[in-house]
């Protein structure tokens with residue numbers, strides 16, 4: 001029997017049974033999750049790949065004495081990021097850690113740029129979340145419940161940020177953890193008591209691909225409160241994260257967020273600071289912010305090509321994205337080196 005449910009098309013034979021206690025609380029799903037009380041019944045979609053598994057979700061089914069659900073896995077194969085990152089952390093010295101970091105970079109490039117078409121980007125991003133996310137769960141679940149677009153983007157941007165560090169040979173595990181959480185939270189300042197409007201997300205996307213987010217909101221005659229929220233969100237994100245500074249090894253890293261909408265020529269916001277006044281590492285946030293679009297993502301097998309490869313390819317062709325190209329140069333070296341390997 002073939003089904004098409006909420007845009008997910010599959011044969012019922014592809015569903016795999018998954019025990020409820022195998023689902024990790026506060027983890028990101030790398031499979032779609034269904035409930036099928038009886039075989040003859042059409043499966044009911046509970047969570048999509050990329051959603052976070054909340055404690056209340058597990059509790060709800062446990063109290064109904066339901067032991068297992070059905071999952072539709074995304075990846076036809078598995079790359080073992082878990083094993084690599086565990087060797088990375090247990091490395092005895094910096095040289096050994098650099099060697100493992102290069103292995104992880106190679107794996108990433110193979111999976112999402114060069115060779116492997118069987119793996120979803122979630123296999124990497126889900127693992128980075130498990131490994132590096134260290135803030136209270138409620139920060140992530142609040143983001144997920146208020147905006148799935150922002151949540152999905154938060155873990156994609158943060159996991160790309162980890163790779164940017166490794167490509168640049170930054171391998172200190174304590175720094176990487178802080179850096180992941182900082183990028184994850186760079187847009188939490190967009191949330192306030194009200195709903196996040198589509199206009200704000202639209203402004204974010206316009207700002208991502210070029211300038212123009214603020215002008216867009218003004219032209220749309222959006223309320224001044226919304227325009228101010230957009231302009232001040234880097235500062236608001238910092239202020240929110242300051243409340244959680246005890247979760248950071250080096251809380252001063254939180255300040256990096258202030259600059260993620262500044263531009264090379266000083267025409268960005270909120271402080272119009274040119275790139276030559278901020279450090280290279282601070283621009284890594286801008287790089288993630290540029291690569292990952294503001295849109296809901298339906299994950300599928302081989303999606304790394306649309307998330308990473310297409311963005312990298314377009315960046316390579318573009319002339320104007322000065323700073324992103326500078327960060328991308330490091331990735332480019334790895335790509336050229338890997339292509340040389342394959343030849």
Ligand SMILES: [Fe+2]
Pocket residue numbers: 186187233234260261
């Ligand atoms: Fe932002």
